[in-house]
Amino acid sequence: MYKKSRILYAKPSISEKEVSYVLDAVRNGWGETCYEWLERFEQKFCKYVGTKHAIATSSATGALHLGLAALGIGQGDEVILADTNWIASVAPSVHLGANPVFVDILPDTWCIDPVHVEKSITPHTKAIIAVHLYGNLCNMDALEDIAARHHLHLIEDAAEAIGSRWGNCRAGSRGTFGVFSLHGTKTVTTGEGGVLVTNNDELAVKARMLNNHGRAAGDKRQFWADCVGYKFRMSNIQAALGCAQMERVEELIARRREIFFTYKELLRGCSSISMNPVPKKNEEYGYWMPTVVFSEESGVLQRHVLAAFQTENIDGRAFFSPLSKQAGFLSRPENINSWNIALRAVNLPSYHDMTDEELERVGHVILGMIGRKS
Ligand SMILES: *Cc1c(COP(=O)(O)O)cnc(C)c1O
Numbered sequence: 001m002y003k004k005s006r007i008l009y010a011k012p013s014i015s016e017k018e019v020s021y022v023l024d025a026v027r028n029g030w031g032e033t034c035y036e037w038l039e040r041f042e043q044k045f046c047k048y049v050g051t052k053h054a055i056a057t058s059s060a061t062g063a064l065h066l067g068l069a070a071l072g073i074g075q076g077d078e079v080i081l082a083d084t085n086w087i088a089s090v091a092p093s094v095h096l097g098a099n100p101v102f103v104d105i106l107p108d109t110w111c112i113d114p115v116h117v118e119k120s121i122t123p124h125t126k127a128i129i130a131v132h133l134y135g136n137l138c139n140m141d142a143l144e145d146i147a148a149r150h151h152l153h154l155i156e157d158a159a160e161a162i163g164s165r166w167g168n169c170r171a172g173s174r175g176t177f178g179v180f181s182l183h184g185t186k187t188v189t190t191g192e193g194g195v196l197v198t199n200n201d202e203l204a205v206k207a208r209m210l211n212n213h214g215r216a217a218g219d220k221r222q223f224w225a226d227c228v229g230y231k232f233r234m235s236n237i238q239a240a241l242g243c244a245q246m247e248r249v250e251e252l253i254a255r256r257r258e259i260f261f262t263y264k265e266l267l268r269g270c271s272s273i274s275m276n277p278v279p280k281k282n283e284e285y286g287y288w289m290p291t292v293v294f295s296e297e298s299g300v301l302q303r304h305v306l307a308a309f310q311t312e313n314i315d316g317r318a319f320f321s322p323l324s325k326q327a328g329f330l331s332r333p334e335n336i337n338s339w340n341i342a343l344r345a346v347n348l349p350s351y352h353d354m355t356d357e358e359l360e361r362v363g364h365v366i367l368g369m370i371g372r373k374s
Contacts, residue, residue: 007362009315010185013252013352018244025240034236041239042195044246045180051173051197053204055211056239060159060181060194062232064129065092067177067196069230070206071153073098073126080120081129082112083322083338088181089131089157090323098126102324104335108277110134110291113337114142121146127153132161132171133320134347135256135286136276140166140174155179159194162187163253163286171286172197177207182238187252187288188245190238252352253286259350259359260287266363272298272370289347291319292366296344300369305346308365319345 025037038056045054057063073079075097081089083102090100103116110133117128128147130138138156147154158164158172159181165171172178177200180186182193198204209216214229234242245252260276267273272295279285294300306316321342324332333339348362 004313004361007314007349007354007358008351009317009347009349011351011353012184012189013248013255015244015248017247018241021240021244022237025237029236029240037236037240037243038234041234041242041246044243045195046197048246048249049170049173049178049180049197050168051178052199052201053197055196055204055207056234056242057194057196057211057232058234059088059183059192059232060157060179061088061091062230063179063194063196064089064155064157065095066207066211066230066232067155067179067198067203068092068096068098068127069210070203071127071176073153076124077126078122078124079127079129080112080117080125082131082133083324083332083335084110084133084320084342085131085323086320087323087327088159089129093129099124100323100329101125102322102329102332102335102338105133105337105341106139107337107341109136109138110337110341111136111138112143114139114146117143118146118150121150121152125150125152127155127176129155129157130175131157131159132164134276134289134291135161135164137161137164137166137171137279137283137285144174159183159186160288161286162249162288163256163284165284167282173199176200177203182242182245187256187286188242188249190234190242190245193234193238193242194232255352256287256350257285259354260290262356262359263290263292263348263350263363266360267292267366270367270370271295272300273366287350289317290350291345291347293319293341293345294369296340298344298370300344302343302346305366305369308369309346309362312361312365314362314365315349317347317349318342319347 156175156178161171
């Protein structure tokens with residue numbers, strides 16, 4: 001039987017530029033020039049996001065860990081975040097000894113609900129982690145207001161939100177600090193990698209010091225640490241790849257948008273399906289993951305869609321299950337939207353080089369789920 005080619009859900013876009021920069025780093029980026037690509041990458045990233053500082057790391061998880069540690073978040077502190085999340089957004093808080101408090105999401109953006117945030121604040125609360133899920137933006141105006149009134153740090157996990165912005169202000173640049181992921185599935189990639197961005201000089205110095213095993217910048221003593229730190233650094237070779245990707249960032253983001261709107265057009269007029277929301281006035285999304293949510297009335301569940309994808313040789317990607325259902329966290333079924341939407345939602349394959357034919361194949365499966373063959 002003729003077998004259709006596999007459609008992956010994510011794949012980076014690698015041009016000759018990436019290849020040539022990486023070759024240069026591998027051939028020449030040693031000794032005195034061992035940090036050249038890294039410095040270049042950090043400058044490009046700062047400039048793009050519009051923050052004073054960017055610190056390249058080995059992952060977004062590492063960047064989040066560094067930033068939280070630099071803020072002194074630890075034992076007994078409470079950190080509020082949305083129940084609908086990837087485990088990476090909460091793991092650093094747990095490792096630092098803080099207690100995560102999972103709150104419900106908004107039904108339209110699938111991002112943290114500010115009303116629930118405010119209700120969950122206790123004297124132990126130290127921070128809110130706002131995750132811009134799939135590139136949809138959190139309601140930062142409301143979160144900033146809450147954080148200011150309660151003297152909390154507002155942290156942006158913009159791992160999925162490169163390209164998302166409010167006017168000229170980019171996701172990741174508004175919080176005490178922000179983090180981005182450069183994992184192979186993300187819009188901009190270095191294979192594995194992350195970035196911590198901030199406008200706070202003191203925080204940047206502290207995070208760099210912690211990321212260098214607790215050695216202060218400029219300390220002339222060799223192998224001398226001021227505290228026990230971390231080592232979440234990015235290599236110069238990965239940074240070379242990152243430089244090429246950042247020089248193509250507008251192209252990479254434009255293609256994500258194009259893919260999202262192609263799906264939206266393919267699924268147009270289908271009232272049982274909703275997709276990533278329409279950005280509010282002045283907002284723009286990077287559309288990392290085009291997502292479909294089937295209505296309750298449709299009876300279509302995530303597992304049905306994933307099974308149909310498998311039959312069609314399409315890589316399925318489940319919408320995030322609530323963290324409070326997993327990993328021994330306190331169960332919070334009262335987070336109704338988080339618990340309910342996940343059962344009916346999937347992310348659609350989307351990568352730079354996807355063909356129209358592949359997009360149509362995916363769209364066809366989705367439409368077929370509700371008995372309306374395209
Ligand atoms: C991908 C992702 C992370 C983790 O990124 P790594 O670079 O793999 O550590 C964290 N938060 C969110 C929201 C992500 O999507």
